[in-house]
Amino acid sequence: MVITHQLDETIEFGRKLGQRLRPGDVIALRGNLGIGKTQLVHGIAQTYLGAPTHVCSPSFTIINRYDANGRAIHHLDLYRLSTLEELESTGYWDAIEDPNALVLIEWLEQVDRAQPIEFVTIDINFADDSDLSTSARTFALLGHGELYERLAPLFA
Numbered sequence: 653m654v655i656t657h658q659l660d661e662t663i664e665f666g667r668k669l670g671q672r673l674r675p676g677d678v679i680a681l682r683g684n685l686g687i688g689k690t691q692l693v694h695g696i697a698q699t700y701l702g703a704p705t706h707v708c709s710p711s712f713t714i715i716n717r718y719d720a721n722g723r724a725i726h727h728l729d730l731y732r733l734s735t736l737e738e739l740e741s742t743g744y745w746d747a748i749e750d751p752n753a754l755v756l757i758e759w760l761e762q763v764d765r766a767q768p769i770e771f772v773t774i775d776i777n778f779a780d781d782s783d784l785s786t787s788a789r790t791f792a793l794l795g796h797g798e799l800y801e802r803l804a805p806l807f808a
Contacts, residue, residue, distance in 0.1 A: 653790050653791065653792045653807060654790070654791040654792075654806070654807055655779055655788055655789065655790050655791075656688075656788065656789050656791070657787060657788045658787060659688070659691055659787070662688045662691045662692055662695065662789060663691055663692075663694055663695035663698075664695060665692065665695060665791065665806075666691070666692040666693065666694060666695020666696040666697075666698070666699075667695040667696070667698055667699045668695075668699075668806055669692075669695070669696050669803065669806060670695065670696040670697065670698060670699030670700035670701075671699050671700075672802050672803055672806065673696065673700050673754050674754070675723065675724075675751060675752050675753060675754060676750075676751045676752075676753075676754075677754050677755070677799050678748055678755040678757065678768045678770065678771035678772075678799075679754075679755070679756050679757070679771060679772055679773070679774060679799075680757045680758075680760040680761075680767075680771055680772070680773040680774070681693070681756060681757065681758050681773075681774050681776065682759075682760070682761060682773050682774070682775050682776065683775065683776030683777060684777075684778075685731075687776045687777070687778070687789065688776060688789055689709075689758045689776060690707060690708070690709045690758070692774070692776070692791075693707050693725075693727055693756050693758075694707040696725075696754075696756065697718055697725055697727075700723060700725060700754055701718060701719070701720035701721060701723050701725065702720060702721045702723070703720035703721060705718050705720060707727065709729055709758070710727055710728060710729040710758075711729050711731060711732065712732075714728060714729060714730070714732075714733070714742045714743075714744075715727070715728050715742060715743055715744070715747055717753075723753075723754070724750070724752060724753040724754070725753060725754045725755075725756060726747040726748070726750060726753050726754070726755045726756070727756050727758075728742075728744065728747060728748075728755070728756070728757045728758065729757075729758040729759060730744075730757065730758065730759040730760060730762045730763055731758065731759040731762060733759075733762050733763055734762060734763075735763075736763065736765060736766055739763050739766055744763075744766070748768045755768075757771075760773075770797055770799070771795065771799075772793060772794065772795030772796075772797075772799050772800050772803065773793070773794040773795055774791055774792070774793060774794075775791070775792045775793075775794055776789055776790070776791055777789065777790050777792075778790075791807065792807065793806075793807040
């Protein structure tokens with residue numbers, strides 16, 4: 653588990669993750685509203701794409717695509733979706749099956765019957781240690797397989 657205490661630490665942790673990610677990787681980001689999922693994506697995008705990248709939550713667009721240096725990220729936010737029919741119209745399947753892009757999905761649990769075959773989850777929570785500030789977050793990696801093994805050392 654990783655603990656961050658400030659926004660810049662969350663972004664820095666994302667940068668470290670971005671160094672280990674590859675095209676075709678799929679990561680679900682799970683946590684409450686305002687927990688820092690999009691800030692983590694911001695850090696990941698900086699190192700994965702190798703360029704400063706403006707990242708914003710795709711709450712209304714459902715999918716944002718970021719491109720730089722021949723690499724791509726599909727950033728999805730499924731919070732507003734509740735049925736498979738809604739999901740079908742978003743381009744979800746094309747995004748998660750794109751072997752040339754990293755896929756980062758917020759609120760995948762909203763459509764749990766349509767999960768990718770292989771993915772890991774980063775579970776983000778407010779730290780409950782009374783000695784930590786209210787801005788402290790914990791990051792835990794859940795899953796298995798090659799992607800899990802590649803990322804697990806960062807969570808040790």
